[in-house]
Amino acid sequence: MATDSIVGDILLNVLQVAFNKLASSDFLDFFRARRLDETLQKLNVTLLSINAVINDAEKKQISEDVKAWLDAVKDAAYEAEDLLDEIDTELSKYKMEAEFQASTGKVRNIFSTASASSFDKDFESRMKKCLENLENMASEKDRLGLTEGVGAGLRMVVPNIRQSSSFLWKEGEAYNLPKMIRHFSYIRNSAEASKLLKAICEAKRLRTFLPLGRTDQDYFNMPSSVIHDLLSKLRRLRVLSFSDYSNITELPDSIGNLKHLRYLNLSGIGVKRLPDSICLLHNLQTLNLRYCVSLEKLPPDMHKLINLRNLDFSETNVREMPKQLGNLKNLQFLPSFLVGKYNETSIKQLGELNALETLSILELQNVVDPMEALEAKFKNKIHLEKLMLGWSTNDDRSFNEMHVLEKLQPHQNLKELSISNYGGIKFPFWFADNTLSNVVSLELINCKNCFFLPSLGLLPSLKSLSIIRFDTVEAIGPKFFGNSACTTPFVSLEILRFQEMVRWEEWECSDVSDAFPCLQELHIEKCPRLKEHLPAKLLSLRKLVIDECERLVASIPCAPTIQELVLRNCGKLQMEFIPPTLSNLVIMNCPQVESFLKARGVAIKSEAS
Template identity: 45%
Template sequence: MAAALVGGALLSAALQVKLKEKLLKKRFLIVLDGVWNAKPDDWELFCRPLQIGDQGSKIIVTTRHETVALKVGTVETYFLKELGDEDCLRVFAKHALLSRSAIQDQNIHVIYGEIAKKCRGLPLAAKALGGLLRSIPSKSSFHKSQFMMHDLINDLARDVFGEFCSKLEDKFSPPVMEKTRHISFLRDNYDLDLVEDLKMAKRLRTFLSLNLLWPFLASTSQEVPVDHLTVLTCLRVLSLNDCYEIKRLSKSIGNLIHLRYLDVSRTSITKLPESVCTLYNLQTLKAAKCASLRKLPKNLRRLVNLRYLDIRGTPLQQMPKKINKLVNLKMLSTFVVGKNKGSTIQELKEISKLHGSLSINKLQNVAGSADASNAKLVDKEFLEELKLNWDGTTGLKDSQEEINLLNNLRPHENLKKLSLHYYRGTRFPNWLGNHSFHSLTSMSLNCCRYCNSLPPLGQLPSLKVLEILQFDELVTIGNEFYGSSALKPFPSLEILKFICLPAWTKWHSLRDKSFPCLYELHIENCPSLSDDLPRQLQSLVKLVIRDCQKLAASIPKAPALQEMEISNCDKVVLKEIPSNLESFKVKGCELMQSTFKALEYTGSRLQSLEMSSCSRDIMFPQLKLPSSLRKLIVQDCEKLVIPTEQPNKTIEWISISESCDSLVSFPMSMFPNLSYLFLKGCKALTSLLLSQNCLQFPILYSLSIVNCPAFVCCGNFSAPNLTHLLISGCKSLISLPENMDFLMPSLQTLIIYKCPKIEYFPGGSLPSGLAELQIGYCDKLVANRSDWNLQRAESLEIFSIIGRCENVESFPDDDLLPANVAELFIDGFVHLKRLNGKGLENLDSLRSRYT
């Protein structure tokens, strides 16, 4: 995709589209803080989505580089003056909580005075360093401390570390030398000789491997020479995160006796060598999302200084025995209960200092409820989130034993989040829903297939999010759900979801007493639910009801409702459109007809309407769209007629898919303020209808025409802000718009796919700002590639070509592609024998090639 580079990150074309959506006809103020680089082309790409804002919009850029200000500024630059050293010292002292006597101490004053000078007059640098040093009591501990610097004091960090730190991805960073202590590198950098660098840095303390590539491209990145790392015995920090090519760690890793931090997350390792257990100084071990790792070293208990163990998403079969010896653990992401003679849940007893989140898996392996009690979860007062997971593959055994088991897994009352997956009891123990859990804000009960009732969750005073999912035996939600508290039930609940409850038939609501703060309500895939939704929900803003075929209730009265979706619920009663509704998704014929009827008799503020799945003859009331409507999406409505007789200046977004079979020419001129148009599977569509009175579409930024077999031509019109043009599966198409360089000067992405009759690009040249060109299965067009004149597309970075191209034996031709092409994709050429070296040699920016 075409992209703009902002602050070192890619702003993709898709994101630019969303940005244009949000900013269209709005006045905005955007602050870009700390801009380090602003290449003219990148800055232009970034600014294009911002040009459709309302008059008076502003962009403020802060930077420490005058050259950046000169490139991006449209008014005179305002220069901020730096603080003096004494002022910097005062800011630093304030945030370090230094007493006046401490500052007056001559020795302390010298040290902190030097720090203030290093801040170079930047108040944020002084503030950040002061905060970091707040808890340091003495000079000696100051020199031993380690800090993570904010990017705004990057220069200060460079001054402090100097030649000791090398970022191999940064050409301005000091080279690796014997005195180098810290190394980081990006794995998509092919120009590095890591082995030689590591041989130089014999006293290396930190090695960080950084991967900014998508996982499926990891195999193309540079490999990390793991064996060469294990001889660097001074290492304290070793991160191999995202090194997918690593399948094993040498046992020589045990030589890294000073190692404190080891991260092998998202690697392909199948096991950790036992020698890891000799790293007695290790404090952090991360092995998250290692898909091939099944067990941890059996002597892991020897890592007595371990504080942090992260194994989230790693399919371990069980924990190593005697993990209870790791009494200093403060973070344990996951505990897997062993089977038979494996690790038992009782081993959690001694690990009492746990913070953050804990997931306990394979609870079906717990020998009995007494073992669960001995885990002493109730004593873990610092734990914030608890996830209790059974396997889900085993059926119901002894329901009472399961209830007793969960009862004995009661957590501390400070818990904030709780989730249960595949619990096998028929009811819940009494502690679930007890009002003493005053801090509990989120609960998810998932796949509790045998439960036939819910606990009194309405008594939880702070509960904000509640999810009830996949209860096969739940038939009625009654008064027990609300509890017996004298207060209004669910006093803080904001989000409530009922999903996949096949047997649920009845919901007894408490009229107007419950859910005073409910903001979002989901009822999905509950095919037996018949009636009695809450009558009134004063705070409701979003309502989603899907696949509830028997539900015959009326929509709750919700004066604040802004977003609603009703899908496959043809018996739901819709008498009127809520007065504040802005977005409405409706699926099914009966609902669409009642929607049109409601639109005819009630006014609305509806801005977005999405309709789908109706095969009947239907049309909008009075053959016109709602006057407030800005966005219209239609899918699988073959006989729907779109009103096209009167101009509509409010519609900005139209998407029509597999619908409107009678539509022959889409009347562009009826929608002069269109910004997004997507037409797919319109069987009779032949063209875009233009009138002499309307040939300009100043805010149109995306146009897509897909799988319209009768479509012949787009016509010629001006779209100065069009950035994305896609035409695919249009087998009758014979030409593209003429003079695209003049009429569509902002075009960044052009995709032509499965249009076999196209032979040439239009007259004139492609826009010079075009960044991405994709051509697929257009063999006649490829045959005339010598006339493409792509050298004038100076910004082209991504070029993709796919097809049989039976007459092509060598590609690309000499001078076919401009020098800026960075990514080249070639596929499907049945007779391709070789890549043409001369056609590639001028591609100085080429970094990725796929054939």
């Protein structure tokens, strides 16, 4: 059946992970240190023997005996994976200890250290029991008449979907949960769900706890007793979410016992601090703390979460990074890095984080020495595609900020760049070379000391450009377009925004009639001194918004395909034609345009729809 194959593919991934771990050099060393080479070999052979007959078992599962055998295989495979995962966790801990010892000059073999750990007390007995179960199942395949190699490909398939380990509970349903449940979700829109949560705490093999939908705080919260039971009883969890339960103001230390946990979503909960034990989750890959508005500080040992890939504490009250974050070399998503004033929280901590794909750096005014910015090694971050750079204020250190931004030159693979509160009087040289050749989105916000805009017209991939609050810019001229007779300026640009340019008076664009061939949206808003000009023609334009440009003396660009036109408080703006494609027209306090339209019988909306 198709449903059997889908669930089987999930189990195939489990089995493949097990094979990969058993083949790794670290696992081989781990077993050899305990003189368990033979056990490791038997485990490998037994898993392969079982896997070889799975396709045939799927075809014969009409037999109750075969169904039961497949259920047992599924259960044993999960058990084996749990045990191998615990070994992997121990290995990570030993490696981290070894790195620390190396840094202090006290080097010891990590596996000899491991042999003395408390983990070994029950490891051999658990491994022996696991192997016995698998060997018993392998011996049953002949009795069941299962044939090796039947069917295409190497696949591990489980039986009927009604016996699946995944379960989605909906309001009004009974609280009877499948015995072998491992993945659980529910729609949290009713107080009725609290009874269900008590029942799920007894599902000791659960791997996924994932509430769906936002909570209604007037009707449903997560009881503290349930939180305690979940964390103390469900030790095999890989995925855990308490997202948007704002009544949660404290998490118990027992969360540190979830050694298998990969994904932890605490976004929107009401905690002020996290328990230090959260730093014991060495397998954790995602930690989501977004919108935890009461959160004031991160645990000091965050650097021990060496497998962390995604760390999000944006929109919180955290104002200081934990020390030694540079140890988290697997980080890919970091939307908040707060530059500190001391070495262990300085921008240099980013130097070895070369797996980063998304990064937002705030408090850049704390970079006193521009050479520290160079040590962040942005040119080495070949995976970085989205970068936001922010200073808290525009102060009198514009010269220093120019040199800091110069040293933050990113790799050419960058796709999105946003810069806010930059205090320099100009932008660095790398804005004009090929560094930004792959950038598709660029935002420059509140750069109040810059007298001129950088040359951006020759960026070949740029599709969206926002220029906001450049308080000292008075004119935008040929330099902005790139000063090249051989290249069409802004050849790929689709959206252009100018907003809150309080001193901008002139846009010199009459000599670049071929610019903006792909522009679909143009926004010019809150530019009270702008007098002239506008582009003569924008052949791809779909939407034009001009708002609070009272002194603008110009004609609306020729845009034969325009669909939406919004003009507000543009007293001297003129209109010379009515495109047949225009479907949404909003005019407010633009007397010359209004007169032109009324003379031609065009109805005008008084406000935007």
